[in-house]
Amino acid sequence: MEWLKTHRNDVILIAVLVALGGALMLWLGLTRQTGGVARVQIDGETVMELPLSQDARVELGEPGRGNLLIIEDGTARVERADCPDQVCVRQGAVRYNGESIVCLPHKLIVSIEGGGSNGVDGSTG
Ligand SMILES: [Zn+2]
Known part of the structure; x- marks a missing residue:
């Protein structure tokens, strides 16, 4: 027993x-x-990583030479920019691993890393 x-x-x-x-x-x-992050690089250096799960408004760069980065509903986008070409603004929102927003005049790169890697591999089309 x-x-x-x-x-x-x-x-x-x-x-x-x-x-x-x-x-x-x-x-x-x-x-x-929900672990995707928006990695923000300026002039080749990573300055911050923002979780896409958390809404945020971030002023990047400096006045007259900046970008307003918005994290909303799991996406990242540049809402306003002082660059002459406005390419970064017109790129719209990104959310999937590997997508990125580039602002050449400001040497700014916002790239999505991690998260969503399962089952969304078909995003290359
Ligand atoms: Zn730009």
């Missing part, structure tokens, strides 16, 4: 560990799904 009791405790312990492991994997899976 004593052996059986100990054995039963082991089973319960293993069950708890499995449940915890499952919860951890589920949590990791959920966070990975």
